[in-house]
Amino acid sequence: MADEVAILGVGMHPWGKWGRNFVEYGVAAARAAMRDAGVEWRDVQFVAGGETIRNGYPGFVAGAAIASALGFNGAEVGSSYGACASGTQAINLARAQILAGFCDVALVVGADTTPKGFFAPTGGGDRQQDPDWLRFRLLGATNPVYFGLYARRRMALFGDTEQDFAMVKVKNSQCGAQNPNARYPKAFSLDEVLSSPMVSDPLRLLQICATSDGGAALLLTSLDYARRHTSNPVVIAGASTRTPRYPNTHLEMPDFASDSASKVAAPDPGFRDSIAQRAYEQAGLGPGDMDLAEVYDLSSALELDWVEAIGLAKPGEAAGLLRAGDTGIGGRIPVNPSGGLGAFGEAIPAQAIAQVCELVWQIRGQAAGRQVEGARVGVTANLGLFGHGSSVVVRAH
């Protein structure tokens, strides 16, 4: 079992399409986390920023850009990038600084300002060497194409239905409607979801996550420091930033093909199943110990893949949990009580941090309208392009 750090404060800037500088969202989220912790900026010794690659130089040095906007205080700093796993990389950086004894108080911040519409490759020009450019050029393989492939595969293999996928959205939108930080504060009906325009068969517009502006932050401290501020801190018990083992037989976005398993046997467990496993190992806990989970619902159907990958259901059984109401509020193991990415949209460097914020609010009993009763321990899961696994186990101390 690994040592733990306390999450003394959490904060967000509401997610939406605000069109302002990402630093504004990051500063607002950071100040909210510090207020929540009762810690002053002058006492922060380390700033870990999740980078954004769509906001020029300040985005690449997000940690320093946000520290500068807060007013440089001499803290140490780091900026981390791993696509959608950037937030967990920043958490992992800050957590280890504390556990290694280099500091007691660290701020983790991620914020983004996003363009409209589909994510397209960054930069211009004819980039025949860039797989992220070529997948658009040669295949028209947008992100929803991958989501559609995964969804149709579930239908063929497990008998999941379009209605199952729509029910994920309905479930999560009921939570999102109760979350003041969510972008879409609307509870959709099954009919509304199933009558929205088809984007990538079998997935419709309301089942595919948007791109958002937003920010999220954590104020992490050593356990000793936390105990001087609160009698019942919430802690990070495990975190994973794992890469795949070759061959990765899962077709990963944005690749043209899976790895071949013809010469080297596929590893067991596979990549997705291995991600949370690492966080569980550090925590000395397993999927059966979880009270709730926040997972990567880039599409409604993808939530079901993740429910299985983090061990809450056997392969093929996630839709059964959904139909039984097990993954809803009041169910056995609520999933995405925040409303998930379906209700928030993607703000890339913020989303893995936002997942942890939700677990903290739930464990503290502060998630009014979407509260998971008796929540004591939860897990997040997430994945970034090019092999960036991301998972965090959070629990009451």
Added chain:
Amino acid sequence: MADEVAILGVGMHPWGKWGRNFVEYGVAAARAAMRDAGVEWRDVQFVAGGETIRNGYPGFVAGAAIASALGFNGAEVGSSYGACASGTQAINLARAQILAGFCDVALVVGADTTPKGFFAPTGGGDRQQDPDWLRFRLLGATNPVYFGLYARRRMALFGDTEQDFAMVKVKNSQCGAQNPNARYPKAFSLDEVLSSPMVSDPLRLLQICATSDGGAALLLTSLDYARRHTSNPVVIAGASTRTPRYPNTHLEMPDFASDSASKVAAPDPGFRDSIAQRAYEQAGLGPGDMDLAEVYDLSSALELDWVEAIGLAKPGEAAGLLRAGDTGIGGRIPVNPSGGLGAFGEAIPAQAIAQVCELVWQIRGQAAGRQVEGARVGVTANLGLFGHGSSVVVRAH
């Protein structure tokens, strides 16, 4: 005093203008570091990459891009950016993962492929909000302009001469000529330096560092792991990724102005003087304990600023050390025995790592032709745009 990690292996890809993919240099450097350590890739549990922002998406996820090229082995991963301090951020990430007990063996890699000529702002278009764009547009303030301003300031304040600055280049080029990884294997004469074309008065072409392709890597391990491989490991005793305290009264590249000290008094020590101080504190050592140093000679004159900032001389006294031969091989405190950036050129994510490689070779007595006799402990210093301090203290265990 902080806990220490071992540098069990170091490696580089030679620096030059090779025009190949940065991943090639990173893989070559990583393999060299693993060979040097006697550690297999399958045993590496964490990969920390220094990012390059000039090589598309693979550059942003340098840690994963290099791990993928080595063949994904399920290791955890991180990618760090802090301009020229990126390498120290990656070191700081990997070091803390080991000290926090998350892994025993971590690889740190930085590599870059650079464009020709002056560094210009990345990306195109009319970017009226980007200070790095505006400094070129409104002032023509290239990097050498800042170097020239710092150099002229030394001449006015301390009486340094153009000959002093040229002597730095002569000294370092003698070392570079003995370094098989350096880009410029030539020992220049004072006359050659002083007759090269003036670029930014008082600095000439041969006194300003070029942009290079290159790579550098470290294989870091826990002390326990290292002791099973070697009886005398070299260790990281301290590392600093410090930001300034407001107001930073030093005119920093790429700013239009220093901070104003009219309402808040300037901190003491100032930013540059505070950077190595943090690494010394962790190491429980001071400047007087150092046997050698690798510092940030973007220009010949800038080496003198850094000799003072890391405490090897009082303000204004670095040129005196130089004239006395104290900072040359055989002197009291050799500075840039690798040849420095003057002999290597800048490969941004690699350079802070390369500084540490040199200290390791020196401490092991493997720096043939440029060996600092009896080297036991050394310090590096470096600085990245937007407030990224960087310093590492390395010593024989």
Added chain:
Amino acid sequence: MSKTRTLAAPGWFTDQPQPTLLGARCKACHALFFPPNQSFCRNPECASTEFEEWPLSRNGRLWSYTTNNYAPPAPFVAPSEPFEPFAVAAVELEAEKMVVLGQVPRATKLEALEVGMKMELVVDTLFSDEENEYLIWKWSPVT
């Protein structure tokens, strides 16, 4: 004037003598890769950087499929205006134990696709400009 038939991804596939994807095989460990432009063998037990061209199976089973009902953003170029939805297939190759993506020819109706069915590689138009007809591999149901 007839347009020049130009491969949109030279080296990744051929239409001579028949439509075939061209993988890369590591000369040392024989691991297969697609696309073929590999600099390093990605088998972690192998440090080779040498590859040979290796034709992949022309037939496989439909692993999954989906559609683009809206035009993807640039650098995608639609072959015709107004945009017509099209399907994308992921096909599992038995010998290679890998799944490879490709567009489905516009003539194939979505209803004709079923996971597990036999698919074969064809070469078809990606898009055209004034001088060139750009060709790409696609996956078509075996009829």
Added chain:
Amino acid sequence: MSKTRTLAAPGWFTDQPQPTLLGARCKACHALFFPPNQSFCRNPECASTEFEEWPLSRNGRLWSYTTNNYAPPAPFVAPSEPFEPFAVAAVELEAEKMVVLGQVPRATKLEALEVGMKMELVVDTLFSDEENEYLIWKWSPVT
């Protein structure tokens, strides 16, 4: 036809009634900033986001200077061809306790500059295009 005189950095300086740099002053803690486009007060003890325009001293002491003997890369635009070297000055403002960069007018010889000398703000041509003469602040020795 005469060209339109256009400020190259609107809001950063004025030439009316006399050449002046325009800083931003935090309304809460009165900390000064240049350039003025600040979103956040960078005094770590202050969380203000409100600023007022604050003219900076028009005179200062030359902190240091240097030259561009070669043309900087784009987005720099040279005012004339062939490129003529020019000096860049860093000037320390006593009241503001800050150092501000600026070009030195082309007419000033390098030999005329000396660290510590009095400098004053002037407004001069940055470059021109067909319609506009773009203006920028520069630092000139007090004569």
